[in-house]
Amino acid sequence: MTQKSEWTGRVGESWAHEWRRTDRSFGGLTDRLLQAATSSPFNQVVDVGCGAGEVSLLLAAANPSARVTGVDVSENLLAVARLRGEGADNVAFVLGDASQWEAGEGEAPDLIVSRHGVMFFPEPVTAFEHLRSIARPGARLVFSCFRERRDNQWAEQLTSVLGTGSSPADPRAPGPFAFGEADYVEDILTRAGWTDVHFSPVDYEMVAGEGTDALEDAVSYFLRIGPAARAISEMDAAERDRTMGRLREMLYAQSKEGRITLPAASWIVTAKRAD
Template sequence: MTSGMDWRGRVGDVWAAEWRRTDRSLADLSRHLDAAIASVAPETGHALDIGSGGGATSLALRAARPGLCVTGVDLSAELVAVARGRAGEVAGDRLHFRCGDALTVSADEGPFDLMCSRHGVMFFPDPVAALTSLRGAARDGARLVFSCFAERVANGFATLADAAIGVAPPEEQGYLPGPFAFADMNRVSDWLTKSRWQPDSAARVSFDYVVGEGRDPLEDALSFLSKIGPAARALAQAAPPERERLLNALGTRLAEYRVGDRITLPATAWIWQATA
């Protein structure tokens, strides 16, 4: 489980430090998501990027729709600082990044004509309440577009870590915020409907999740996965001899996915579209 407090603290700090590699890992997915967002984005009005992280989705939307005002919001002050730094001179009247709860910011700054998110919706403690709150901050007819991971077994970064560390994946225990909280298509459709959003489509997208590249992609991948993802917690908690064993096991499995100067794992996500 990953909570809001995690994003305000340790997790957010790590993602801010690793924004280049996290953007790289999701770049193949982002091209699909950015295209889906642009396909329904109005030329003018106000858009909200939920869990905007290092700013990649907000910046892509700003480039695609220069006349649209874009507000990115994230719980992590460090990630917001990264986003603002990346925006540079582009930031201004039509691009803002806010540090705070997306539900609070949306209520304060709405109504919105578009809401979007790259993997930022899976961490609400109560998804129906959160989606209902977002619906209340959206104009009638506004569009919602977001991505979320599909089931754990369809995402190599998780299954590879499970196998290398030698642990069984967590059992289903009802809803828990986290990377795979929105994996069940039927459950998400029900949440949207209960929240007064009309589900329009759910596109299942397979993509390349790049974990390592360069002169030593294996070292790069081990460094990345020791900070981001399911293996990171186990490695952080392991005593030095056990950590070395886990890294060797992880490295052996990662080497199987090396092609040239890259290590890429198979991954799958949903891209949802809904209408207020």
């Protein structure tokens, strides 16, 4: 389970530090998400859980006459996003919980977008109802999220290295895999007043390491980001050594053409505001 308080604290700090490598890990997905987002005209965009801002900035560049607002709960990530956005005058990054955040007077997004930022709401129906309420009639919703954990080999392999067992008590609890089941997500969106809900599966390689020492790049990445980071930091020295050995071995087995990549599986979900 990943809660908002973790994003405002330790997890957000790590992601802010590691934004280049987290953007890289989504590389095989981002173009597909952008294609879906830009498949119809848009003028006002809200990027939910914008993090370090890559998707907001790409959309702002794709349509310089559009206004893009990235909303996030993490000040650390917003600070990175603002730095990256210096010079882009059609994008703003604002602090807020997207399940309650209100657009400015007279503003209403015609596109609500998110790259893996919508699976952390404790009350998802209420959150998506709220997003519907701030959107323009006919607005589009376009987001990505991981499919189920068992389809995401990167997570399964990390779990087996950690020896922590693969199934959390509630697979729908807020966290990276909370939106893995399409029927469940469709039900949330429909109850929240969204229609024409469509799911496209995207399989891609999550790049974990590359460069002169791709293996160490991948090891250090997983020590900062994702399920291994916390588990390893809480181990005693002997257990940590054994786990690090297994982690290196597993990652080494995934080397391809000078890079370490692990199979990842996401949905791109699209929907329309029901009027």
